[in-house]
Each structure stands twice: as structure tokens, then as C-alpha cells.
Amino acid sequence: MKISTEDGHNLVSSALQKIGYTPESTKIIADHLIDSELRGYGVAGLARALSIADRLAGKPPAQTTKTTRSAPATAQIDGQDTLGYLVAYEATQVAIAKAKSNGVSAVGASGTWYTGMLSYYAEMAAKEDLVAIIASNCTAWVAPEGGYRPIFGTNPWCVGFPTGDGQPPVIYDIGTSKILHADVLLANRLGRELPPDSVFDKDGNDTVSPQDALSGALKVWGGHRGSGLAITVQLLGVMAGSAAFPPDLAGFGYMIVMVDPAQFRPIEEFKAEVDAFSKAMREGPALDKGKKLRMPFERSFGIREEGRNRGEFEVEDGVVERLKKLIDG
Structure with a gap:
């Protein structure tokens, strides 16, 4: 489903405070999770609050270092x-x-x-x-x-x-x-299969079962x-x-x-050289004529800017439902 950035932030903040995080801790965690969602990494976004709750299993979270x-x-x-x-x-x-x-x-x-x-x-x-x-x-x-x-x-x-x-x-x-541990947890939570050639079961056989992967290994x-x-x-x-x-x-x-x-050198001079390199990279010829070369982080940065402008992002229905259940529980 689509959810507004404000509603998503409020939802995950409420869940984190329900778990036991202070408002100060909640802000730091929620900002990171929303940033993940806006950059297109939903597996590390709102769903992560559910994994945090699972890990704590009702115990008050530690918040001091x-x-x-x-x-x-x-x-x-x-x-x-x-x-x-x-x-x-x-x-x-x-x-x-x-x-x-x-x-x-x-x-x-x-x-x-x-x-x-x-x-x-x-x-x-x-x-x-x-x-x-x-x-x-x-x-x-x-x-x-x-x-x-x-x-x-x-x-x-x-x-x-x-x-x-x-x-x-x-x-x-x-x-x-090849995939994240969070991918396995989310697939297991939502009853989905994993991508082929990404995990082993405990005997070293390829599998697409998140349950088997949890007792086996990621590739x-x-x-x-x-x-x-x-x-x-x-x-x-x-x-x-x-x-x-x-x-x-x-x-x-x-x-x-x-x-x-x-x-080592004037900072503006250094950044100008980084920019010059980035420009040359973007303007370089691509084997796929329909695409352009890009620098690392550029794609997710652009997706985040688009998401901020829209004021919304996509999130799994099941994740939202489970967060609401956590808050109401």
C-alpha cells in the first residue's frame, strides 16, 4: 500500500515507543527507518521495527552506552x-x-x-x-x-x-x-519464497524456503x-x-x-575533483543505449528525493497491519 511519509513516521514511532524506546531514541531510529523506505529499501524500513520487537520479546530495550x-x-x-x-x-x-x-x-x-x-x-x-x-x-x-x-x-x-x-x-x-538476513525474516513473516540461488539449507542444498535458510546459510x-x-x-x-x-x-x-x-589539499579543490570524476562517469558511453552510467548512491538518493516530493512511499500491507497490532497489543 501507499502511505504518507508523515503517517509512516508516526506509525513506526508509535511502535518504537510501545516497545519502550524514549522519544529521543525513537526519533533517531525512526528517521533511519523512514530514510530506508524513501530510498527503496523497505526490507530495512518499517519492517525492521517488527524484528526489533521480536528480538526484545517484551523486555525493556537497553538505551545506554x-x-x-x-x-x-x-x-x-x-x-x-x-x-x-x-x-x-x-x-x-x-x-x-x-x-x-x-x-x-x-x-x-x-x-x-x-x-x-x-x-x-x-x-x-x-x-x-x-x-x-x-x-x-x-x-x-x-x-x-x-x-x-x-x-x-x-x-x-x-x-x-x-x-x-x-x-x-x-x-x-x-x-x-547475496540477500540480507532481513530479506529472509521478511519472507518468512509474509509467507513468501526467497530468490533462487541465494541460500542453502542445513545440508548445503539450494532452497527457496526462508525456514530452511534460517537453519542453513545465506550465500x-x-x-x-x-x-x-x-x-x-x-x-x-x-x-x-x-x-x-x-x-x-x-x-x-x-x-x-x-x-x-x-x-591533504584544499577541501573545495578535492570536492571539485570528485565532481569532475562523477561528471565523466555519468557522461561515459553505456553499453545499454537506453541507460546512463551513474555513481554509487546516486540512484537511491534520487529515489529518496522523489519520495520526499511525493510525500509517500510503498510499504507491504502485512507490515502495516503487524505494526498496528503491535501498537494496540
């Missing part, structure tokens, strides 16, 4: 089992402040779960004219290339660059599995290259403070490194 180490350019944050949308947001703010003061920063966070879209945090950095490199590990749901037992998480990797002239930031944000993206990248993300999360194998939906690691390009 502890800084365990701090230096001029670095910090480590213990999320104390607080939702990743809140922990990663805090870690990103700390990284921005330290990078603007020192030219570089590196902040690790652990003891968290569900960090959301890393591009959300990279965009926060780009608005401050900073380059961000982000990695986030999680529960072992994904099999390495050549195997079928889960050994690492869906493990997103993200790099973001600021731009000038009103252009969208350049942000490369990828998951290292890695990109063959041995994607498998290698996923391994590095897993270990960067370990450096941030996680265990090598975080437990189910707990103990994730989030690592963010920021660099101020102005430490």
Missing part, C-alpha cells in the same frame, strides 16, 4: 546491548567530532545489534566534508565461497566521499551476502572476492570489540574511520 577508551583521535564504545541504530549513530558523531579536531579518527563500537544502512552514517560524514570508511560485522549467517556452513555475517562495507555543487555524495555501500556475494571482503569486515568488527563469532543478534562490532581531506 559506555565509552571504555578515548584518545584525541580514537574511541571505543560498549553498546551494552543497545540497538545499533543508536550505537552507530553515537559512534559516528564521535568520529566526526574527532576527525574535525584532529584530521583523522577511528571509533569502534561493540555490544550492539542491527546497525542499519551504513550509507546513512557515511552521509552524516559527507555533510561535514569528511571521508568515511565503515565496516560492521554480525552473527554468522553467511557461508564462505565453497562452503555451506555459516562462518561470517552479512557484513556490510561502506566508503563515502563529500561532493560539491549540490551533487549527491559518492557512497559505496554493499552487503557481502556470499561476489564469489571468492566477496568472501574475502566479508572476512575482512568480520575482523574489523573484532578490532572494534566484538567476538570473532557474535551470538545471535547480539554483540555486533561497528568500525568507522574518518579522514578530513583538507589535511
